[in-house]
Amino acid sequence: MSSISVIIPALDEEEPIGGVVRECLATGLPNEVIVVDNGSTDRTAERAHEAGARVVTAPRGYGRACAAGVRALGPECEIVVFLDGDGSDVPAFMNHLVEPIVRGTHDFVIGSRTRGQREPGSMNFQQVLSGRVAGFLLRLLYRVHYTDMSPFRAIRRNALERLDMREQTYGWNLEMQMKAARAGLRILEIPVNHRRRAGGESKVSGTFRGTFVAGARIVATFVRVALG
Numbered sequence: 001m002s003s004i005s006v007i008i009p010a011l012d013e014e015e016p017i018g019g020v021v022r023e024c025l026a027t028g029l030p031n032e033v034i035v036v037d038n039g040s041t042d043r044t045a046e047r048a049h050e051a052g053a054r055v056v057t058a059p060r061g062y063g064r065a066c067a068a069g070v071r072a073l074g075p076e077c078e079i080v081v082f083l084d085g086d087g088s089d090v091p092a093f094m095n096h097l098v099e100p101i102v103r104g105t106h107d108f109v110i111g112s113r114t115r116g117q118r119e120p121g122s123m124n125f126q127q128v129l130s131g132r133v134a135g136f137l138l139r140l141l142y143r144v145h146y147t148d149m150s151p152f153r154a155i156r157r158n159a160l161e162r163l164d165m166r167e168q169t170y171g172w173n174l175e176m177q178m179k180a181a182r183a184g185l186r187i188l189e190i191p192v193n194h195r196r197r198a199g200g201e202s203k204v205s206g207t208f209r210g211t212f213v214a215g216a217r218i219v220a221t222f223v224r225v226a227l228g
């Protein structure tokens with residue numbers, strides 16, 4: 001059996017984080033769950049730890065958090081799973097994400113929320129549209145099939161470490177998808193269900209500022225990686 005580690009970036013998620021960690025552990029798949037907390041002002045770290053996660057810290061920023069999680073991986077880890085800490089991703093789908101990697105047919109398996117069942121209100125129009133637009137552009141550029149920029153994804157550890165990930169904030173997810181395609185990884189997208197966040201407050205899609213900042217960063221990432 002391959003050794004699986006889960007990385008969860010979490011900022012001020014004290015309400016949902018314990019449940020997310022427990023749901024991940026309940027799948028019986030991960031050897032470790034790493035919660036990357038950067039500067040939460042609430043009890044995110046405490047709740048994550050109580051639920052059974054290893055907690056590491058990093059400077060502010062979604063990409064920095066993910067990168068810090070990767071640096072903290074145990075030496076035995078072979079497959080890395082990423083998901084959000086707000087309870088919106090459904091850990092029960094983790095087996096569908098890792099199975100093709102364990103079987104050896106794929107290196108990168110990404111969930112698509114737009115192809116799965118979405119709880120009403122879990123994704124707004126801009127999120128669905130931007131996932132589709134990114135998918136369209138990446139199909140033209142790299143002939144790959146994506147319909148979302150879902151944070152819920154699994155990747156072979158040695159493949160991830162070769163991608164030379166640079167994005168420090170919300171461009172991280174798109175950068176991984178683009179670099180995976182460019183590197184010729186064997187990519188699979190599968191439908192995953194999506195829920196509303198299980199408490200706490202939105203940092204991105206639920207606020208105008210969050211949407212604007214993340215959107216600008218995602219466009220900048222697209223341009224940088226496409227031209228790079």
Ligand SMILES: Nc1nc2c(ncn2[C@@H]2O[C@H](COP(=O)(O)OP(=O)(O)OP(=O)(O)O)[C@@H](O)[C@H]2O)c(=O)[nH]1
Binds near residue numbers: 036037086088
């Ligand atoms: N470590 C870390 N995590 C972050 C940062 N910004 C956001 N996150 C986490 O990244 C995930 C996505 O952020 P959300 O606020 O859920 O953004 P969203 O999914 O667009 O918005 P919702 O509709 O409210 O779910 C959550 O787990 C956040 O806690 C950050 O700067 N550092």
Ligand SMILES: [Mg+2]
Binds near residue numbers: 084086088197
């Ligand atoms: Mg969310």
